[in-house]
Amino acid sequence: MKIIAFSILFLMSCALGFSQNLIGYTSADIQKYMKEKHADMNFNKVVNSKFSYLKYTDNDEMQTILFFLNERTECNAIRLVVDTSLKTAKVNEFNSLYEKKGTNVWVDKKEDKNFLVMMKDEKWACTITIEPEK
Numbered sequence: 001m002k003i004i005a006f007s008i009l010f011l012m013s014c015a016l017g018f019s020q021n022l023i024g025y026t027s028a029d030i031q032k033y034m035k036e037k038h039a040d041m042n043f044n045k046v047v048n049s050k051f052s053y054l055k056y057t058d059n060d061e062m063q064t065i066l067f068f069l070n071e072r073t074e075c076n077a078i079r080l081v082v083d084t085s086l087k088t089a090k091v092n093e094f095n096s097l098y099e100k101k102g103t104n105v106w107v108d109k110k111e112d113k114n115f116l117v118m119m120k121d122e123k124w125a126c127t128i129t130i131e132p133e134k
């Protein structure tokens with residue numbers, strides 16, 4: 001029973017652990033941040049001719065983080081894909097961190113900019129997108 005409780009606590013801490021908005025950070029800064037703050041996330045080298053991004057996954061493949069980069073290798077959007085079992089924890093996290101704007105939509109106010117945090121339910125996962133408010 002203790003092992004199950006510990007496993008659930010560990011998974012929740014991993015799911016709750018990524019709430020930092022890294023939009024505007026360079027590729028090198030993101031890699032440094034992830035290595036220092038999220039050593040449990042594995043960097044996956046991806047080659048894509050249409051998009052430039054950094055991809056990280058956890059060991060259990062319960063969550064994947066994509067940092068989309070512009071031509072200056074600065075992050076301009078983030079996509080987090082989490083298993084549906086982590087949805088409630090993510091909603092609670094976002095409710096505590098951000099201003100609720102609507103159903104599954106929050107606003108992250110960072111300095112003088114607003115960023116939308118949008119959650120979309122998929123069949124097997126929840127897709128969370130963070131991007132500048134337009």
